Amino acid sequence: MPTLQRIARVEQVLSRRQPDLRVVIDHVTIAHNASAVLRTCDAAGILYVDLIAPNPEAIQFNRAISTRADKWLEIAIYKTPEECLKPLKERGFQIIATHLGSDSISFREVDYRPPTVLLFGSEAEGVTPEALLWADKKIKIPMLGMVQSLNLSVSVGIILYEALRQREASGYFQERKLSPEEYERLRRKWLRLNEQSEVKD
DSSP: OOOHHHHHHHHHHHHHOBTTEEEEEESOOOHHHHHHHHHHHHHTTBOEEEEEOSOGGGOOOOHHHHTTGGGGSEEEEESSHHHHHHHHHHTTOEEEEEOOSTTOEEGGGSOOSSSEEEEEEBTTTBSOHHHHTTOSEEEEOOOOSSSOOOOHHHHHHHHHHHHHHHHHHTTTTSSOOSOHHHHHHHHHHHHHHHHHHHHHO
8 A cells, every 4th residue: 555655745746737738749769768758747747748659669668767757647649740739739739849940939938828738859850840730839949059959858858847937937836737537537546556566666
């Protein structure tokens, strides 16, 4: 059975999860990068992570890198950008894509308080043209060096923590954002995962 301290920890973390701030990774091909992103998302209070991958069977998370953060995330895999992004757009999410283009603005100029999807691409190719069609805004991280790119998980972390800074300043963490039904479902799931982990250990 989980200890009282563990139960309190699960309830505290769940109460701060931001279900209307989602991360989508477009055409991730390197499992190392995907695993590092999961670790960053969990640390930043993200609950939902979607992967767009034409060959989903090729994705194998590295638990040594993710530190098993995938256990605490709701992960879905889609084969096409439309399959992933269209339903979110219809639900009222703004889609903010990272993109090194002339029409991109600084990531600090975006309001991340409304329901938001943060769309990232692979380190090699960036967000695909098919996925960019769904973007409401395109953003970039200013860089001062010769190399105009960052590690994927670093980029995710920089932008996520700007979003969380805005939300914290607006009091988003003072009240639980999960519905009572979703909170209870995840609470039971997380405590069960914790119990299974203790048995294995």
